[in-house]
Amino acid sequence: MQLLDGKLLSQQIKLEIAEQVRTIKINGGKKPCLAAILVGNNGASETYVASKVKSCQEVGFDSKLIKLPADTTERELLTEINKLNNDDQVDGFIVQLPLPKHIREQKIIEAISPEKDVDGFHPNNMGKLALGLDGFVSATPNGIIEMLKRYNIPTEGKNCVVLGRSNIVGTPMSLLMSRKAYPGNATVTLLHSKSEQLREHLKNADIIIAAIGIPEFLKGNMVKEGAVVVDVGISRVPDASKKSGFTLKGDVKFDEVAPKCSYISPVPGGVGLMTVTSLLLNTLKAATRRHADK
Amino acid sequence: MQLLDGKLLSQQIKLEIAEQVRTIKINGGKKPCLAAILVGNNGASETYVASKVKSCQEVGFDSKLIKLPADTTERELLTEINKLNNDDQVDGFIVQLPLPKHIREQKIIEAISPEKDVDGFHPNNMGKLALGLDGFVSATPNGIIEMLKRYNIPTEGKNCVVLGRSNIVGTPMSLLMSRKAYPGNATVTLLHSKSEQLREHLKNADIIIAAIGIPEFLKGNMVKEGAVVVDVGISRVPDASKKSGFTLKGDVKFDEVAPKCSYISPVPGGVGLMTVTSLLLNTLKAATRRHADK
Numbered sequence: 001m002q003l004l005d006g007k008l009l010s011q012q013i014k015l016e017i018a019e020q021v022r023t024i025k026i027n028g029g030k031k032p033c034l035a036a037i038l039v040g041n042n043g044a045s046e047t048y049v050a051s052k053v054k055s056c057q058e059v060g061f062d063s064k065l066i067k068l069p070a071d072t073t074e075r076e077l078l079t080e081i082n083k084l085n086n087d088d089q090v091d092g093f094i095v096q097l098p099l100p101k102h103i104r105e106q107k108i109i110e111a112i113s114p115e116k117d118v119d120g121f122h123p124n125n126m127g128k129l130a131l132g133l134d135g136f137v138s139a140t141p142n143g144i145i146e147m148l149k150r151y152n153i154p155t156e157g158k159n160c161v162v163l164g165r166s167n168i169v170g171t172p173m174s175l176l177m178s179r180k181a182y183p184g185n186a187t188v189t190l191l192h193s194k195s196e197q198l199r200e201h202l203k204n205a206d207i208i209i210a211a212i213g214i215p216e217f218l219k220g221n222m223v224k225e226g227a228v229v230v231d232v233g234i235s236r237v238p239d240a241s242k243k244s245g246f247t248l249k250g251d252v253k254f255d256e257v258a259p260k261c262s263y264i265s266p267v268p269g270g271v272g273l274m275t276v277t278s279l280l281l282n283t284l285k286a287a288t289r290r291h292a293d294k
Numbered sequence: 295m296q297l298l299d300g301k302l303l304s305q306q307i308k309l310e311i312a313e314q315v316r317t318i319k320i321n322g323g324k325k326p327c328l329a330a331i332l333v334g335n336n337g338a339s340e341t342y343v344a345s346k347v348k349s350c351q352e353v354g355f356d357s358k359l360i361k362l363p364a365d366t367t368e369r370e371l372l373t374e375i376n377k378l379n380n381d382d383q384v385d386g387f388i389v390q391l392p393l394p395k396h397i398r399e400q401k402i403i404e405a406i407s408p409e410k411d412v413d414g415f416h417p418n419n420m421g422k423l424a425l426g427l428d429g430f431v432s433a434t435p436n437g438i439i440e441m442l443k444r445y446n447i448p449t450e451g452k453n454c455v456v457l458g459r460s461n462i463v464g465t466p467m468s469l470l471m472s473r474k475a476y477p478g479n480a481t482v483t484l485l486h487s488k489s490e491q492l493r494e495h496l497k498n499a500d501i502i503i504a505a506i507g508i509p510e511f512l513k514g515n516m517v518k519e520g521a522v523v524v525d526v527g528i529s530r531v532p533d534a535s536k537k538s539g540f541t542l543k544g545d546v547k548f549d550e551v552a553p554k555c556s557y558i559s560p561v562p563g564g565v566g567l568m569t570v571t572s573l574l575l576n577t578l579k580a581a582t583r584r585h586a587d588k
Contacts, residue, residue, distance in 0.1 A: 127421030157490040178484045187489040190472045195481040196451040
């Protein structure tokens, strides 16, 4: 069994991005710039955004954090988005979710210019993914693909089961794994809460992407010998022995499943760490494209 | 075994649309209007467009056919599209494919306003489909969904195999069948040219959507007893006994497969007839939406 080490990989990719930024600067180019809009005072959101800004600094990107009060109106937020859409300094930007309840998330997502939508949540980018066109793939699926690629996991013709059909992980993963590309060309089965024969499909899978959000859902007896397992879940489970009062658990019962796997990604230390790195990759791509268009 | 009768269904749906158009007119509304752009002199394309225009007349829609010469430039075509995007009389329009080789198809597709894209080929509409949002679903997948719905085929929790991953049928069908809706909520496996264990997946399928484009690919021994089979393929196979010199064949070897099925769609007389009807349904939807927005 070999670990799919998200920590190691994300460090490596960040070094590569930093190298590319240096090359851009040497050639007289502009540093890539990522902007983030944060509305309100959600603690988790503040942590995520801070980590994104910090990662930008690590690789030499410019970054811009726009903090708006919790009572910002939808119209005011749309005005900020419009400014960033038209700001030539900004290559890509994100609006940190969730938003306060009085703001319609979908309306906000669709207001972002698809060319700067480095989160890949705009229908236009999701459509490009489905059609096999070159757009922005959202961070988690993008990170998983990068992980499979860098560990040279064979995917062509393999049975791949994606567990969970969410818009941000399961559905895009199912599309990516079945498209004509590497990683891809797999026979993908998308399982969800309504699926019958769940166990039969899992037992037959060469690759399992678990993104169902139920801690330790995938047990040892549900996986075949030699499978590749990617664990996307991150749930906080109460744990009195910890100072924080909780432990992070994935969707996979690691101690049971790991011994049967050829490769498995741990939680923490797996896919989670790849997501911020994916966002940096998308921002670099956005910057490179905008530069090439000029 | 019961036939999924596309001819009967499409006639029935056209009557329903005609009834709705009458209601719109009684209430002082504008008749829905579909426009079609045809570039060059491709015989098959001319036939398709003529049949679309004729169907518009049958249900009481206005229609508009714009015929452009084969040497139309990409820029000229974009200008025509822009006119239709801004033409308040036109609710929806299509550009008949294929286009002459000097015109980039993808560029043309993306120039159509998503709100008038009744063919559902724009990435924005494909993305909405993938995200479970309300957009325009392209004609063939839309027709199949309508067929399953009107025959009350149970889909929730069933194993559904989609054979073929094309952008216009296989991929959108796999998304539609796995989304949270009826028809949908199925466990979908998308098979394609690189799939191993093709037979195992097919034998396990409660519902098979065959869209692989190989005449009579699906044989009797590949299907389980009681399966629902939807045949999307239409290939011309040489046949000296016919005046035309060919017979239309689907992707399914009908005489072998049909006796094992609970439901099966024939070729011809199945899915093919539903596609023009789907286009009419999308046009009616586009018109209704535009009216509601005013």
